[in-house]
Amino acid sequence: MKEVILPELGEGIAGGDIINVLVKTGDTISEGQTLCEIETDKAVVEIPSPASGTVGEVRIKKGEQAKVGSVILTLESTGAATPAASPAPTPTPSPQPAAAPTTPPPAAPAARQELPTPKTEIATPRKAGSPPKSVPAGPATRRFARELGINLSEVIGSASGGRIVIEDVKRHVRELTSRQHSFAAPGTPAPAPLPDFSKYGPIDIQPLPSLRRKIAEQMALAWQIPMVTHYDEADITDLDAFRRRFAARVKDLGGVLTVTSFALQAVADALLEFPHFNASLDLAHGTVIYKNYIHIGVAVDTESGLIVPVIRDVNKKSLKELCHELAQLSQKARDRKVTVEELRGGTFAISNLGGVGGTGFTPLVNPPQVAILGLARGAIRPVWRNNAFEPRLMLPICLSYDHRLIDGADAARFTRRVVLGLEEFAGKLL
Amino acid sequence: MSNPTSTYEIVVVGAGPGGYAAAFMAADLGKKTALVDASKQPGGVCLQRGCIPSKALLHFAKIIREARDAAEHGLVFGEPTLDLDKIRAFKNKVIGNLCGGLEGLCKSRGIDYINARASFENSTQLSLDNGTTLGFSHAIVATGSRPVIPKAFDLGDPRIMDSTAALELADIPGNLLIVGGGYIGLEMGTVYSALGSKVTVVEMLDGILMGADRDLVVPLKKRLDKEFEAILVKTKVAKMEPRPEGIAVTLENEEGSKTLLFDKVLISTGRRPNHESIGLEKTRVVVTPKGFIEVDNKGRTSDPNILAIGDIAGEPMLAHKASREARVAVEALCGHPAEFDNLCIPAVVFTDPEVAWCGITETQALAEKRDVQVIKFPWAASGRAQSLGRTDGLTKVIYETGTERILGVGIVGDTAGEMIAEGALAIENALVAGDIGGTIHAHPTLSETFMETAEMLHGNATHIFRKKKA
Numbered sequence: 001m002k003e004v005i006l007p008e009l010g011e012g013i014a015g016g017d018i019i020n021v022l023v024k025t026g027d028t029i030s031e032g033q034t035l036c037e038i039e040t041d042k043a044v045v046e047i048p049s050p051a052s053g054t055v056g057e058v059r060i061k062k063g064e065q066a067k068v069g070s071v072i073l074t075l076e077s078t079g080a081a082t083p084a085a086s087p088a089p090t091p092t093p094s095p096q097p098a099a100a101p102t103t104p105p106p107a108a109p110a111a112r113q114e115l116p117t118p119k120t121e122i123a124t125p126r127k128a129g130s131p132p133k134s135v136p137a138g139p140a141t142r143r144f145a146r147e148l149g150i151n152l153s154e155v156i157g158s159a160s161g162g163r164i165v166i167e168d169v170k171r172h173v174r175e176l177t178s179r180q181h182s183f184a185a186p187g188t189p190a191p192a193p194l195p196d197f198s199k200y201g202p203i204d205i206q207p208l209p210s211l212r213r214k215i216a217e218q219m220a221l222a223w224q225i226p227m228v229t230h231y232d233e234a235d236i237t238d239l240d241a242f243r244r245r246f247a248a249r250v251k252d253l254g255g256v257l258t259v260t261s262f263a264l265q266a267v268a269d270a271l272l273e274f275p276h277f278n279a280s281l282d283l284a285h286g287t288v289i290y291k292n293y294i295h296i297g298v299a300v301d302t303e304s305g306l307i308v309p310v311i312r313d314v315n316k317k318s319l320k321e322l323c324h325e326l327a328q329l330s331q332k333a334r335d336r337k338v339t340v341e342e343l344r345g346g347t348f349a350i351s352n353l354g355g356v357g358g359t360g361f362t363p364l365v366n367p368p369q370v371a372i373l374g375l376a377r378g379a380i381r382p383v384w385r386n387n388a389f390e391p392r393l394m395l396p397i398c399l400s401y402d403h404r405l406i407d408g409a410d411a412a413r414f415t416r417r418v419v420l421g422l423e424e425f426a427g428k429l430l
Numbered sequence: 431m432s433n434p435t436s437t438y439e440i441v442v443v444g445a446g447p448g449g450y451a452a453a454f455m456a457a458d459l460g461k462k463t464a465l466v467d468a469s470k471q472p473g474g475v476c477l478q479r480g481c482i483p484s485k486a487l488l489h490f491a492k493i494i495r496e497a498r499d500a501a502e503h504g505l506v507f508g509e510p511t512l513d514l515d516k517i518r519a520f521k522n523k524v525i526g527n528l529c530g531g532l533e534g535l536c537k538s539r540g541i542d543y544i545n546a547r548a549s550f551e552n553s554t555q556l557s558l559d560n561g562t563t564l565g566f567s568h569a570i571v572a573t574g575s576r577p578v579i580p581k582a583f584d585l586g587d588p589r590i591m592d593s594t595a596a597l598e599l600a601d602i603p604g605n606l607l608i609v610g611g612g613y614i615g616l617e618m619g620t621v622y623s624a625l626g627s628k629v630t631v632v633e634m635l636d637g638i639l640m641g642a643d644r645d646l647v648v649p650l651k652k653r654l655d656k657e658f659e660a661i662l663v664k665t666k667v668a669k670m671e672p673r674p675e676g677i678a679v680t681l682e683n684e685e686g687s688k689t690l691l692f693d694k695v696l697i698s699t700g701r702r703p704n705h706e707s708i709g710l711e712k713t714r715v716v717v718t719p720k721g722f723i724e725v726d727n728k729g730r731t732s733d734p735n736i737l738a739i740g741d742i743a744g745e746p747m748l749a750h751k752a753s754r755e756a757r758v759a760v761e762a763l764c765g766h767p768a769e770f771d772n773l774c775i776p777a778v779v780f781t782d783p784e785v786a787w788c789g790i791t792e793t794q795a796l797a798e799k800r801d802v803q804v805i806k807f808p809w810a811a812s813g814r815a816q817s818l819g820r821t822d823g824l825t826k827v828i829y830e831t832g833t834e835r836i837l838g839v840g841i842v843g844d845t846a847g848e849m850i851a852e853g854a855l856a857i858e859n860a861l862v863a864g865d866i867g868g869t870i871h872a873h874p875t876l877s878e879t880f881m882e883t884a885e886m887l888h889g890n891a892t893h894i895f896r897k898k899k900a
Contacts, residue, residue: 134773136835136860147767161833161862 001056003071009038009045013340015067016040017210018060023073027055035072036060039210039304043343044336053077063207137164145169211305222364229362229374229400230411234422236262236378237393242425255323256330259375259395260298260352264322265428266421267373268294268315271348274414278347280368281405288405297346297366298326300333301356307333308366310346319429354378360396370402371411373418395422434555434565436542438464440760441556441566443548443708446474448740448752449572450532455760456570457539464542464564466556471529472536472543475574476749478525479594484617486521487599488780491624495657495782499819512625518599550709553735557709568735568763571715571723572752573704575741579697583609587672590695593618602626603693605659607679609667611638613779615698616650619658620781628659630692632681636664639779643792645806646785646842649822653782670695703742727770729759737763751775774838774857778847783822786850789838789857790828801831802838805883809843811893814874820844825879827853827866829887834863845876852880863887 006015020037023029034046056074060066135152137145144166145152155172157164197203208216236259243257250257271278271294280289294315297308309329314322332338351363352375363374376396382389399415406414421428440456442449445467453465465472476482497507536543546558556564577592588595589603596618602625608615611633623629631638631654638654638661639647654661668687669680676691703721710717714733716724722745723738725731731738737759740752754772761768776788795802809815809823823843830837839853856866867884871877885891 136833138859139772142771143767143769146769160864161835161860163835163860163862 002051002053002075002077004035004050004073004075006038006047006066006068006070006072007050008068009040009340013040013068015065015070016045017207018062018064018066019044021058021060021062023049023055023058025055025058029053029055029075038066039336040340043307043338043340047072049075051075051077135164136162141166141169148173209304211307215305218366219364221367225365225367226403227365227400228403228408228411229398230408230415231360231396231398232412232415232419234395234397234419235383235392236395236422239422239425240378240393250320250323253320253324254327255320256327257323258326258352259354259378259422260350261319261323261326262422262425263350263352263373263375263418264296264298264311264314264326265319266418266425267296267348267350269421269428270414270417272315273417274410276405276410277371277401277414279370279405281370281402283404291347293347295345295347297343297349297369298329299349299351300330302334302336304336307336307338307343308346308349309333309338309342310344312345348372350375354395360398362398363400365400365402367402370405371414372400374398374400433563435562436464437565438462438542439567440464440570440763441466441548441564441568442570442572443467443556444474444572444574444704444740444742445469445472445532445543446572446574446740446752447476447749448574448756449474449570450536451753452570452572452739452756452760453541454535454539455757456764457541459760459764461760461764463540464544464566465536466544466546466548466558466564468545468547470545472532473525473529475576477528477532479597481749482528483521483525483597484593484621485780486524487517487597487621488617488782490517491621492782494624503819512602514599514602521597521599549707550712550736553713553733566735568737570729570756570759571708571710571731571736571738571742572740572756573708573742574752575701575703575747577614577698578700578702580699583667583670583695583697585670585672587677589672589677589693590670590697593696593698596622596696604628605676605692605694606630607632607677607690607692607695608698609695610698610700611635611640611661611663612698612700613639613777613781615696616654616779616781618696618698619654623657629657630659630690631661632665632667633661633663634666638663639785641777641791642779642785642787643826643840645792645824646787646826646840649783649824649842650779650781650785653822701741701747703747705742727758728762728768729755729770730762746775746777748775748777772858774854776850776854778850780847783820783843784846785840785842786846786853787838787840788850788854789836791838791840792826792828795828795838800837803829803831803887805829805886807879807883807886807891807894809876809879811882812874812876812879813893814876814878815843817874818844823876823879825849825876825883827880827883827887829863834887836861836863836866839880841879843876849877849880852877 016038018036019039022034022036029049030052032048035049036047038045038047053075056076058073059071136157137152141164142152150169150172152164155164155168158168159165239262247257275290276288278291278294282289293313295310295312296314297310300307300309311325311329329338329342346369348369349366349372351372353361354375354377358376360376361374363372365372374397378393378395380391381394383392397415397418399411401411439461441464442453443466445465449465450472453463456463469478494510497510533543544558546560548556548558551557551563554565556569558564577594579592583590593614602622604627606622606627606629608619608629608631611631615631616638619629619631637647638651662681662683665681665683667679668682671678676693677695678689678691679695680687680689705717705721705723713736715731715736718724723731723742725738725743729737729739729743739755739759741747743755755770758768758770774788776786779785792804805827807825810821815821815823820843826840827836828838836856839850839857841849863884866881869881871881882891882893886894
């Protein structure tokens with residue numbers, strides 16, 4: 001009998017919501033078979049069995065949360081199928097303290113109750129006048145921290161020599177609170193308590209899934225940025241004709257020819273010309289970090305919510321390659337199969353709502369990026385051309401940008417460059 | 431067990447600076463409180479037989495010495511005459527004022543002060559020697575400590591005194607031997623020598639005031655060498671024999687042994703916590719082999735109903751440690767976020783010059799190989815010290831390398847005991863050199879020396895010049 005624990009899911013991921021349990025007690029399973037699916041704040045992860053055997057006790061339930069290192073289920077290995085050397089690291093989390101080797105092995109767990117209860121808590125007698133190898137904080141601050149249950153060694157002191165003052169403890173608490181209430185951005189007050197909605201009619205309370213929580217956190221963070229949205233229009237009549245003509249051929253090759261693919265190219269070109277749109281602001285160090293690569297995130301609407309997989313080195317890829325990769329990544333995102341790595345490293349983002357509708361919107365910059373391009377729904381409009389109104393397919397585009405780094409005129413120029421890229425797409429093909 | 435005569439939420443046993451502070455705090459926090467002590471009035475050893483009376487006498491000693499020092503600079507008073515009765519009366523009046531004041535504070539706070547000897551019957555009751563019993567929800571043991579005379583010297587002769595007897599100031603002996611070169615012996619020696627006794631100090635260890643850094647003791651030793659008959663270190667008292675003409679004391683050291691005759695002997699070799707005959711064995715309180723009650727940093731003992739503070743709760747046996755512990759213990763008991771988390775307990779020796787220190791000592795820093803910078807400001811560079819004719823002083827600050835945090839302060843000199851408060855404030859609040867250097871200190875005062883150590887650390891003290899290393 002061995003315990004199967006939830007393995008590491010990725011950097012910085014502590015666990016997730018169990019969205020599916022695929023085995024039950026008594027099932028005979030083989031090594032590598034999927035045991036369950038876990039939704040982290042990044043993606044859905046399938047947990048494979050580390051060994052073959054018969055499932056003993058299943059310790060997880062759909063809808064519950066599981067932490068990395070916790071026991072998923074117990075597994076009875078089937079004879080010689082899996083020799084003692086199991087590849088998966090399964091450190092059995094023993095509930096007994098390490099220093100109890102004298103207990104005979106067959107001791108029943110119930111024996112623990114017979115242990116004499118220790119006398120009243122008595123701390124180790126202190127040493128008088130012990131040297132102050134302590135956190136730098138005065139008595140009032142220490143008392144304040146004790147009152148709030150704050151460990152001062154975790155607080156960053158702002159006074160001379162790193163001394164912690166009461167204000168620092170307050171700031172620390174605010175940060176902790178905002179981390180807990182993930183909707184509140186750091187520094188904002190905790191949300192006001194909600195009224196009892198059930199007084200006004202029947203309600204239904206559902207847990208907030210990990211992905212939604214993560215989005216809420218990220219959006220609250222985005223809201224802190226002083227951002228402006230700039231609007232423009234691109235004449236995509238020619239582009240659309242081209243797209244319709246070759247859509248089937250691209251589809252046969254396993255890609256999808258959409259406005260987004262053209263937008264990727266147009267944006268990549270614009271980013272090369274305007275590097276501070278492909279940068280990050282580091283106010284803590286007073287620097288701007290320019291990235292010499294162009295990785296663009298594309299917002300994908302999935303059943304569970306917004307996911308933004310990243311297409312790498314967009315400026316180095318052909319339209320055909322982009323069409324292909326975009327199709328692949330979007331499908332993976334919708335299937336929640338996209339990996340954590342595929343969601344990281346974006347330097348800019350595009351959100352295309354044209355397929356749904358709308359005449360314009362204000363996308364939110366996704367920090368630490370500094371700009372995002374939104375595409376709304378294209379529509380035929382009368383456009384004054386060659387001394388007459390002509391019906392043209394006009395695409396509304398909107399660029400939200402971090403005004404701390406980018407000024408309005410530059411945003412207008414950048415957007416113009418994108419418009420030009422879409423209107424003169426054919427030049428790119430040469 | 432019969433029903434108690436009366437019941438309290440908190441009973442404090444012992445009315446010294448720990449006990450009365452605890453009772454006052456308890457009453458201030460709304461607890462029905464009793465304060466029990468074998469003395470008629472609250473105050474304990476500190477007020478009645480310790481800190482306060484000794485300071486009253488040291489005050490006279492200081493006036494006498496200052497008058498003598500002034501004579502060297504042209505202000506001559508002539509030899510003082512002593513009216514011992516009046517001096518004793520002054521001392522007793524000081525005690526009376528303070529104890530009376532405490533009595534009044536008990537009354538106005540609604541605390542029952544009970545003059546009786548108390549002993550635990552169990553973890554909820556105390557029996558008193560007046561025949562009554564007190565029930566309590568919580569008891570705070572604050573029975574303090576007492577001077578100890580080793581058995582070999584406990585010969586039943588009134589000429590062999592402990593510190594309590596010495597403070598009575600029965601007479602001024604021509605020859606006084608003080609056994610023990612700690613702070614009590616040196617303070618009492620300072621009093622008696624100023625009043626006219628020839629004082630000899632004998633100490634087993636190889637120095638006086640062994641808790642303090644040696645460089646702080648040097649100016650004191652220099653002065654005492656002049657005023658005392660002798661300071662004999664690494665010397666043992668082998669034998670003590672009362673004779674009609676005095677106490678014959680045989681002293682032994684590396685050079686051999688000799689027998690000297692003294693009019694009186696003061697034994698100041700140490701104090702012992704008062705843990706006996708208070709019925710602790712009938713409770714769950716744990717007493718250490720040295721006689722201290724084991725407590726945690728909230729004054730809690732192994733008995734959930736009993737707390738302990740002050741000398742009985744461990745070293746250092748100092749009144750100001752006791753009163754802080756008292757407030758912490760009562761506050762914590764009442765659910766407040768208090769804890770004895772203090773970084774330093776200042777130590778003051780009221781000799782002349784005074785010696786005071788707090789936080790880490792240089793000796794300790796060295797032993798623990800701490801990365802520190804020790805800065806010493808000699809008082810010869812202080813205008814105030816010069817104008818007082820008291821350049822026999824030194825202010826020393828131990829700074830943590832890098833952070834420049836103040837870890838320890840040591841001062842020797844006139845009013846070092848008052849000055850150490852700033853050091854304690856700095857250490858307890860984790861101040862750094864820049865905080866002290868950037869605080870304006872009044873001129874001309876001795877406190878400037880503290881500020882200048884910070885400037886010295888940065889290599890630019892106003893009144894000290896050192897060539898910078900290339």
